[in-house]
Amino acid sequence: MCAALLAFGSWTLHPARAQSADAGPSAFIQKLGTEAVNTFAKKDMPRQQALGRFKELLHEGFDVPYIGRWVLGRYWNQATPQQQQEYQRLFEQMIVRTYADRFIDYAGVTFKITGTRAETDTDTMVTTQIIRPDGPPVAVDWRVRKRGQSYKIIDVVVEGVSMGVTQRQEFSSVIQSNGGRIEGLIQALRQKTAQPG
Amino acid sequence: MIPASLPRSFLRTVIAAGFVLALAGCASAPTGQNADANDANDPLEIPNRFVFAVNEAADILVIRPAAEVYRGAVPDPIRDAVQNILNNLLSPIIITNELLQGDGQGAQNAAGRFLTNTILGLGGVLDVATQAGIPPYAYEDFGQTLGVWGLGEGPYLVLPLLGPSNLRDATGFAVDTVADPVRLWAYGADAKNLLYLRGGTTAVNSRSLVLTQIDDLRRNSLDFYATLRSLYHQRREAEIRDREGATETPEFPEFDNAPAPAPTPMP
Numbered sequence: 026m027c028a029a030l031l032a033f034g035s036w037t038l039h040p041a042r043a044q045s046a047d048a049g050p051s052a053f054i055q056k057l058g059t060e061a062v063n064t065f066a067k068k069d070m071p072r073q074q075a076l077g078r079f080k081e082l083l084h085e086g087f088d089v090p091y092i093g094r095w096v097l098g099r100y101w102n103q104a105t106p107q108q109q110q111e112y113q114r115l116f117e118q119m120i121v122r123t124y125a126d127r128f129i130d131y132a133g134v135t136f137k138i139t140g141t142r143a144e145t146d147t148d149t150m151v152t153t154q155i156i157r158p159d160g161p162p163v164a165v166d167w168r169v170r171k172r173g174q175s176y177k178i179i180d181v182v183v184e185g186v187s188m189g190v191t192q193r194q195e196f197s198s199v200i201q202s203n204g205g206r207i208e209g210l211i212q213a214l215r216q217k218t219a220q221p222g
Numbered sequence: 223m224i225p226a227s228l229p230r231s232f233l234r235t236v237i238a239a240g241f242v243l244a245l246a247g248c249a250s251a252p253t254g255q256n257a258d259a260n261d262a263n264d265p266l267e268i269p270n271r272f273v274f275a276v277n278e279a280a281d282i283l284v285i286r287p288a289a290e291v292y293r294g295a296v297p298d299p300i301r302d303a304v305q306n307i308l309n310n311l312l313s314p315i316i317i318t319n320e321l322l323q324g325d326g327q328g329a330q331n332a333a334g335r336f337l338t339n340t341i342l343g344l345g346g347v348l349d350v351a352t353q354a355g356i357p358p359y360a361y362e363d364f365g366q367t368l369g370v371w372g373l374g375e376g377p378y379l380v381l382p383l384l385g386p387s388n389l390r391d392a393t394g395f396a397v398d399t400v401a402d403p404v405r406l407w408a409y410g411a412d413a414k415n416l417l418y419l420r421g422g423t424t425a426v427n428s429r430s431l432v433l434t435q436i437d438d439l440r441r442n443s444l445d446f447y448a449t450l451r452s453l454y455h456q457r458r459e460a461e462i463r464d465r466e467g468a469t470e471t472p473e474f475p476e477f478d479n480a481p482a483p484a485p486t487p488m489p
């Protein structure tokens with residue numbers, strides 16, 4: 026099993042290099058993805074430990090505070106510093122709640138990098154295919170931002186659907202149905218994150 | 223995807239209303255595709271939310287349980303065969319729309335699939351085409367064709383039982399349904415029951431393919447209605463762009479890490 030994953034990992038590195046002058050973003054996705062696949066391939070890991078590993082990978086790979094702020098859009102500036110702080114804390118809990126189980130449970134999933142596309146001076150879209158054992162492959166694009174020598178994911182686009190945009194529109198709808206008050210969103214997030222997963 | 227069980231009178235109404243409003247919409251085509259949070263393009267939100275609630279009840283009480291039983295009780299090979307037959311029956315619509323969109327290659331793939339599976343695949347029961355290396359189905363419909371032709375999506379709509387749509391796609395759906403050769407044949411041969419069977423099977427089959435995904439979304443959404451609205455809009459835009467490959471992405475400005483500004487008083 027491990028040998029197969031290693032072979033897979035080294036094989037997928039090559040097509041990515043050919044596509045882009047800056048191999049940084051795709052090498053970053055390759056490394057992060059291989060780490061995630063290897064981590065969650067172990068089905069005997071206790072749930073608490075798997076959750077811990079998920080959070081580590083989340084922070085290694087994603088700029089969670091940036092995404093949280095981007096998702097809040099123009100409402101960020103209307104929030105008090107206390108609200109901003111609580112929102113960011115709840116936003117991260119939401120991410121863990123929404124995605125942790127998907128990553129932990131999905132066994133047998135592999136991926137390959139299919140290309141890269143420069144979006145801006147700092148951002149690169151790394152396009153991948155997620156190969157599932159029980160269905161057709163899924164196209165997932167990772168928007169990677171370069172800051173100095175470090176890379177972080179700031180958006181994920183699944184089959185043309187941006188997770189950031191979806192979340193932003195949902196949060197905006199919640200705020201609007203609460204009369205434009207951010208407190209309404211924070212309250213909804215509190216309730217949601219307090220529910221058992 | 224294309225339930226053929228809609229009452230005709232309802233369809234006629236949708237078509238008539240669709241064309242009138244679509245023409246009116248041409249004059250002031252909505253351009254709201256910049257993913258702005260406030261641009262949900264949903265002036266009919268209140269009636270939409272009402273229909274959505276009814277659909278949710280129907281799904282939770284009837285459609286989801288049926289789909290669950292279908293997936294649990296019917297063996298994989300039979301469900302694959304059902305899926306293949308339903309796909310094959312959609313082929314005439316897909317081929318026509320590929321041609322209307324000016325996609326010769328896509329039309330050729332879909333026609334190749336249709337002929338291969340109909341002749342060598344026991345009338346569409348087996349998906350021989352995939353084994354023969356013909357590219358998989360791209361589900362093309364008249365709503366997408368209208369989009370390729372440059373028509374804006376019009377206001378967001380939630381249709382009874384059919385779910386998320388918009389004026390353009392509802393119109394497209396009505397045209398596809400009326401023009402579907404399978405439907406025309408069934409009416410001619412007085413075999414309308416087959417259409418109802420196909421509609422019901424399509425609904426249960428489609429639903430059975432997304433059981434966990436929809437459960438996840440429902441469980442994790444703060445506003446499931448708004449989530450589906452956003453997903454639907456983005457997904458359709460992506461499908462319409464499919465051959466251009468260029469994605470329309472929002473701005474991702476760099477925020478300075480300065481402390482948060484003082485709270486601005488609410489107006």
